[in-house]
Amino acid sequence: MNIDSINNGIVIDHISAGNGMKLYELLGLAELDCSVAIIKNVVSQKMGKKDIIKVDADIPVDLDVIGFVDPGATINIIRNGSLVEKRNIEMPERLVNVIKCRNPRCITSCEQELDHVFKLTDREHKVYRCIYCETKAN
Amino acid sequence: MKSLIDILDLTTEELDELIATAQDIIANPAKYAEACRGKKLATLFFEPSTRTRMSFEAAMYELGGNVISVTGAASSSAAKGESVADTAKTVSCYTDIIAIRHPKEGAAYVTAKNASVPVINAGDGGHCHPTQTLADLLTIYREKGRFSGLTIGVCGDLKFGRTVHSLINAMSRYEGNKFVLISPEELKVPSYVKKDVLQQKNIPYVQTTDLEAVMPELDILYMTRVQRERFFNEEDYLRLKDSYILTVDKLKNAKRDLAILHPLPRVNEISVAVDDDPRACYFKQVLNGKYMRMALILKLLREAGQI
Structure with missing residues (x-):
């Protein structure tokens, strides 16, 4: 092709x-x-x-x-x-407004103006967690 | 440290310092009676709470300070749609320090990011409740005289129980501790607590559903309530709420110096008859919570240059 x-x-x-x-x-x-x-x-x-x-x-x-x-x-x-x-490319330490937190109890679920921010917590296993509620990114 | 959002915001040294201050407050209350004179604590409680709010307020009054408070979202500007960030900026104009409880996870973090005064997380949904952990730690220290070499049983709702996660985090920093995790299958400790804390730090732990079988090993038994407000489904709550009830009979094989803790309020998970057992420490824990909140308010106001 x-x-x-x-x-x-x-x-x-x-x-x-x-x-x-x-x-x-x-x-x-x-x-x-x-x-x-x-x-x-x-x-x-x-x-x-x-x-x-x-x-x-x-x-x-x-x-x-x-x-x-x-x-x-x-x-x-x-x-x-x-x-x-x-x-x-390297894994970023922080992700801002790339993905959304899926936790319905997270403050980002009701406060629309907040940035959705995730931080890299485990480089080896590629784990990102929401900085507000610590829920793992899917 | 400007604010306390998560128990892990505190270094081990800072934790030791808070324990030492609390012990000194207990020994010499008069020395601290005017320590926060002229300072105001705002208690912003957007979720029901009796003991935590009263504990903060009593702590501030005993330090000679004043308290202004909001209870319930319905009576605040949050009902008009004000954001947590705006509330934090506004309340900072009136007070010297803020204690916030909010049903949403991360609300205290947002408050701290936007406030110009120190913020204490008094519970953000099922996420963190660091001052409860401070109360737990002072109780363990006063009952056991140490934070290391202990077998710590945690029993009940280990899935949604934020106090359990914080306690495991805090006690994992000390040498030689072992955890016994007692819960129904559906309410086991989340895998991230096991992976990120226990396994990563190589801390021994066992998971079981049988409280009586492990009772003889325990130095600390931390009981928890199955919390109705953490369930989306009432049926699941009703099925699990009576999983563990601690009775005098179940304590017959326990160590003579076991310390029984509970973050309270209890529903029926500890029989009232256990209250007379000298090993029951949960009401002492309530009092210890006030002393640790006093120590924390002092530390944060000092670091902010307010006292």
Whole structure:
């Protein structure tokens, strides 16, 4: 399967297979007018299978979202058809308004103006907890 | 430390300092009678409470300070839709220190983030209730003379019981303690308490449903109430509420120096006949709670440069 190369934009590569759609949603890529390609289950020597997202526009990308969903992913910045920068992703210490706390007893469930903030409490097991009620992020 | 939201906000040294202050208050109450003269404590209680609010108010009065209070969301501006953050900013203008109880988890944290005066969490839903833990700790210290090398049984609602989680957190910081977790299957300690606290710190613990079988091992027995307000489903509450009732008969194999604690109020989980047993410490625990709240108010106001 061929997807055209992009001229100016970003390629999110090395996404663990299955995480592509989650990233698409959390990054708000559905809102964009430009071409966006999600390629699922691409054969990868290193990963077996991987997902790739290509965005044909030089948009700002929330690295915290990618670090939360898939810290193994890489970002390639493309300008004039050439790779100009490659970024590795790290798990962020804090997530602000990326995901919502699902605990119905949490203060964020009734106070709409509060930011939904999660902090990384266990790097090894990728555990984020709500800073208000300490409920684990799903 | 500007505010106390979670018992883990306190270092072990700060905890020792609070215990020492409380012991000194007990020994020399007159020395502290004017310590907070001219200072005001706001008690903001958006959830029913008798003892915690009265304990805070008694503590402030015994320090020579004054109290202004709000009880129940219906009588406050929260009923008009004011946010917790705005309430915190407003109340900071009237008082020197705030104690807040709120049904939502994290409400005390939001208050502390927005208030310009120290904030004490007096219970935020099922999340934290650090001053109850301070009361528990002073009671353990006064009854046992130490915080280490103890076998601590916690019994009842270990799932929603915030005092249990805080006590496990606090006592896990000391050497040589062992926990015996006694509860019905449905009300077991949440896995995050086991994983993040007990297993991570390599603290020995056993889980059981049989209180009598483990009774002879215990140095401390911490009983809890199954709390109706934590259940979404009344049927589940009715099924589980009478799971454990401590009676004089069940204590026959207990150690002679066992200390029985309970955060109160009790419903029927400790038989009234147990009150006459010298091992029953739960009313002493109430009094100790007041002394620890006095010690805490003093510490926070001193650190804020108010006294």
